[in-house]
Amino acid sequence: MIRITARSHSTGDYLLPEDAQLPLFVVSCGHQYHFSKDFSVLRPNGRPDYQLLYLCSGCGHFLKNGVWEKVSAGSIILYTPHQPQIYTYLAEDNPEIYWIHFSGCNIRSLLEAFQIHDSLIGTHHALKQVFEEIILELQLHKFRFQDIAGADFHKLLALVNRFMQLQDKPQTDNPLIDHLITQLHSHYMDTWDIRAMADFCHLGIDHFSHRFKDTIGVSPMRFLTSLRMERAKELLLTESLSVSEAARLVGYQDPLYFSRVFKKFTGISPGRFHGNRERIDLWHAVHPHIR
Secondary structure (H helix, E strand, C coil), X not given: CEEEEEECCXXXXXXXXXXXXXXXXXXXXXXXXXXXXXXXXXXXXXXXXXXXXXXXXXXXXXXXXXXXXXEECCEEEEECCCCCEEEEECHHHCCEEEEEEEECCCHHHHHHHCCCCCEECCCCHHHHHHHHHHHHHHHHCCCCHHHHHHHHHHHHXXXXXXXXXXXXXXXXXXXXXXHHHHHHXXXXXXXXXXXXXXXXXXXXXXXXXXXXXXXXXXXXXXXXXXXXXXXXXXXXXXXXXXXXXXXXXCCCCCHHHHHHHHHHHHCCCHHHHHCHHHHHHXXXXXXXXXX
């Protein structure tokens, strides 16, 4: 067994009365990997704090309401204060688990807001990363470590809630589309059409178009045009560029076509929009220390 544990209190894994009065207090966090022998937890009276377990590989065996249940990888298990905690990990199942103990006067509302409950959310590297960040903060005890651990804990709950939603709506989880969107944000000025986007995602054009719209809510070309127009507005307002120069920088070689698209999206011509630059320059001249 490999076990890595980190605690807020260097003298042990416990909860002080004043800790429980804080809005959020991360008591301890850890990572376990069982490959050589079985491991069991027997806490018939539970603990005074909360515990969240994330089974990222293998499986575990949990006693719930008097019945043993086999819980698979990708599951989270939540224990509330003083709830009996009885479970076993078998070495033959090669289980890997992350866990965190926490408390605070705002925890109940926080868990309700993020809809945290026992569920299958899938295996995600992003969750493991956040657990590792919390473990590191609790190991090093640097200045403001509790604040950073608390912020990471909020991120952990938000990710769990996101992955719950993806389990309910798997069609919205499209790594290929996510990768394309990242690429479009960085390279909106390149030559893109539906075929180029579909090829980037290794999908047929029709399949890609439907998948993109199901995921994002708009067509691929409208999404790209929106990115270009937002960048064009920034260039026209903040840079000393002509309309033709701004058009080329956002991917349009024909300034007349760019002007038509710009007016369609903004309701104003780029030339008129560009005229606002003079007012911005005047404002900065009057307020030279404000940027």
